[in-house]
Amino acid sequence: MAGAAGERAVEAHGLVRRFGPVTALAGLTFGVGAGELYGLVGPDGAGKTTAIRALAGLIDLDAGAARILGLDPARDGRVRERLGLMPQQYSLYRDLTVGENLRFFGRLSVLPRAVFRERSERLLAITRLAPFVDRRADQLSGGMYKKLALACALLHQPEVLLLDEPTNGVDPVSRRELWELLHEFVAAGMAVVLSTPYMDEAERCHRVGLAHRGRLLLEGPPAALLADFERAGHPAPTFEALFVAAIEGAAP
Amino acid sequence: MIASRLGRSLVRIGAMAAKETLHVRRDPRTLALALAMPVAMLFLFGYGVSTDVDHAPLAVSDLDASDASRALVRAIAGSGEFDVVARRAPGELEPLFRQGSAVAALVVRHGFGDELRRGRQAEVQLVVDGADALVANQVLAKLDAIVRAESRRLAGPGPDRAGPPIEVRLWTRYNPDGKSAYYMVPGISAFLLAITAVMLTALAIAGEWERGSMEQLFASPVGRLEIVLGKLLPYLVLGLLELELVLAVGAVAFDVPVLGSGLLVFALGFLFLLGMLGQGLLISVLARNQLVATQAGALSAMLPAIILSGMIVPVENMPPPLRLLSRLIPSRYLVHGLRGLLLKGNGLAVLWPDLLAEALFALVVIGLATARFERRIA
Numbered sequence: 053m054a055g056a057a058g059e060r061a062v063e064a065h066g067l068v069r070r071f072g073p074v075t076a077l078a079g080l081t082f083g084v085g086a087g088e089l090y091g092l093v094g095p096d097g098a099g100k101t102t103a104i105r106a107l108a109g110l111i112d113l114d115a116g117a118a119r120i121l122g123l124d125p126a127r128d129g130r131v132r133e134r135l136g137l138m139p140q141q142y143s144l145y146r147d148l149t150v151g152e153n154l155r156f157f158g159r160l161s162v163l164p165r166a167v168f169r170e171r172s173e174r175l176l177a178i179t180r181l182a183p184f185v186d187r188r189a190d191q192l193s194g195g196m197y198k199k200l201a202l203a204c205a206l207l208h209q210p211e212v213l214l215l216d217e218p219t220n221g222v223d224p225v226s227r228r229e230l231w232e233l234l235h236e237f238v239a240a241g242m243a244v245v246l247s248t249p250y251m252d253e254a255e256r257c258h259r260v261g262l263a264h265r266g267r268l269l270l271e272g273p274p275a276a277l278l279a280d281f282e283r284a285g286h287p288a289p290t291f292e293a294l295f296v297a298a299i300e301g302a303a304p
Numbered sequence: 305m306i307a308s309r310l311g312r313s314l315v316r317i318g319a320m321a322a323k324e325t326l327h328v329r330r331d332p333r334t335l336a337l338a339l340a341m342p343v344a345m346l347f348l349f350g351y352g353v354s355t356d357v358d359h360a361p362l363a364v365s366d367l368d369a370s371d372a373s374r375a376l377v378r379a380i381a382g383s384g385e386f387d388v389v390a391r392r393a394p395g396e397l398e399p400l401f402r403q404g405s406a407v408a409a410l411v412v413r414h415g416f417g418d419e420l421r422r423g424r425q426a427e428v429q430l431v432v433d434g435a436d437a438l439v440a441n442q443v444l445a446k447l448d449a450i451v452r453a454e455s456r457r458l459a460g461p462g463p464d465r466a467g468p469p470i471e472v473r474l475w476t477r478y479n480p481d482g483k484s485a486y487y488m489v490p491g492i493s494a495f496l497l498a499i500t501a502v503m504l505t506a507l508a509i510a511g512e513w514e515r516g517s518m519e520q521l522f523a524s525p526v527g528r529l530e531i532v533l534g535k536l537l538p539y540l541v542l543g544l545l546e547l548e549l550v551l552a553v554g555a556v557a558f559d560v561p562v563l564g565s566g567l568l569v570f571a572l573g574f575l576f577l578l579g580m581l582g583q584g585l586l587i588s589v590l591a592r593n594q595l596v597a598t599q600a601g602a603l604s605a606m607l608p609a610i611i612l613s614g615m616i617v618p619v620e621n622m623p624p625p626l627r628l629l630s631r632l633i634p635s636r637y638l639v640h641g642l643r644g645l646l647l648k649g650n651g652l653a654v655l656w657p658d659l660l661a662e663a664l665f666a667l668v669v670i671g672l673a674t675a676r677f678e679r680r681i682a
Contacts (some may be wrong), residue, residue: 108523110681129525137523141516145323147330152323159319160524162312204520 061086061212061243066116067106068266069099076102078266079116084245084259086211089238091257091274092247093295099266100247101140104216107245108137120212133161136210138201140217140247146190150181150200153189154207161208168207175203178233195226202233213237215246219253231256251291262298269298316526320534324508328538338504338542342496342550349492350558360443362386363406365394370417376428379454380410385446397431407433408443410451489554490642491615494635497547497573498580498609499602504539505584506601509677510594519681528677532670536581543577544570551646563649572645572655575662576638580605582669589677609635637661 062084069077076099084090092100105111106118109125109132118125125131144153154175158168176182179199189197198218205213215234219227231253238244238258246257254260255274262270270277274291281289281297328334362380366373381388389406400406411429419426430447432440509531512518521531551569554560562569584601591597610616612626613635619627630636641658644650652659 105519105681110519110522110679112680129527132523132525135523137520139516139519139523141519143516143520145327145515145517148323148326152326156319156323157520157524159322160316160521160526162315162525201520208525 061121062245063119068115069102069113075266080267082261084243086243087241089244089258091254091260092263093254093260094263098263101216104214104247107214134211136205136213138205138215138218144189144201149186149188151185157204158207171207179203195222198222213242213244217247251295254291262295264299313530316530317534321537324535324538338500338546342546343553345496346492346550346553359387361389361406363390363392363397363400363409364388365411367414368412368416372417372420373412376454380450383450401433486560489558489560490646491639493550494613494638495609495615498605498635501543501577501580502584502601502605505581506588506597507594508535509588510591510597513592514594522679529674532674539581540577547573562646564645569645572641576634578666579634579662582666582673585673586669589673608633613639615639634662634665
């Protein structure tokens, strides 16, 4: 399933990570190409966050290898110039305003002033955060906060974007906006890995991997997965039904 | 375009420092911790923990009852340092000490006046309550001085006294009034700087962990040393402000002089702060949460600064193992250096070992903090 190193923008090969008695990743393997939106779908505790952190080089692996653009994210600092991360938890500065957060992350990427101004204006416009530029991050709604986090992760125009449950706690309207934004960036050639516990979001991805207990049970384009499921004798299949069946070993 | 690696690094350090400054400005508690608390503590220590002895209760046993002995007691009572609270026989002094109604007793034996008249050495006995060593030392020194001066005056120019007697008393050399503030202010400055500096940075990095922002920082191109230096800078400025403030309060409220060069005071404070801020960072890197960092920070800053710095207990009086240990404590060098600078006007020629020791400590802790600062979330 995994392509040769360097071919894919994101490579997870046999990732293993244990936390004491808990095995968070048990040989997780998948790959994502440029211009592809990959959904890591699974319940809480499936290892999604650990997988995203491993890809960002933020944790040590017990076995396996993560590669971003052919580089080891845990060892090679160059990865960070080309990678964007939007963690699941609140990770911005809540006592700083929208504009101050953007400026801070822009300066960490050492964007020239003119470039920063142009990109931040564009990101503020498409996230519709422009009117709130002077509002403190802790006074934003859940959806606005996520959009700000996304904007901060996109300022340096990464080639690879990792998003950990970006739609968690976001209202339906903002959720739709987030997806539209992501599709826009993917169309421009970005490789995106996104984790979500919501099965209904699977069909918005180009390909999905159904994660359970640190490994993938199923993988493929959402329509093809559903079609296989239907052929196996499940009329009007849903991802939820497919996922439950996969966990119980009844999926195709 | 900012091309060079160093240039890019400086931009990121600047970004960290600017962000940290915003945090400080948004959180008045930090400013209070850094500026208001030290001033309050200085007053508390300067006045409340003053070891100056004024109007110490003194018991007198005048067995001689001569003109000379009465004059001696008058001189002591008139000095303002002592109040004569009781006159007892030598055997009845004990209860006064036990009750604490006297801290010292002067016993003048029979024949005191006669001896003086004959130009011979006269003897008086000083009994001091040693339970409080600090008070005892001062009482002893002051009584001793008054008695000697008075006895010389009473004796007049005797046949064996061609010139004025030379008294060498080291403790009065740079602090003639024996004011404890002179001695305490440099020590308290070190203590206050140590505790606030360690706390400020201990909170700063642990705060990133608790906020969850460390994950975002680690995924960004900012380097570990850049994070560490960016965090240090604003608190360094704040700490230097604090030092100036404490010294200014010391000078205005307690008349502590600043005889040495201001530049050297700055250098001594700068290097000391660098070490203390680095110590806070190291704790913060290891603790990862603000509660643990606060406690570890407070203890690791406060205890050595109080016990081993020479702030209260002179380094020379420590048992050898502690004296050795005190060499690892930057507060010791700041206290020593500051006392020399403020009270004696020492220059670089005397001060350089203190500066060097502080610089070494700073280098080691900042190096350790950066090395132990792993770019890993779990």
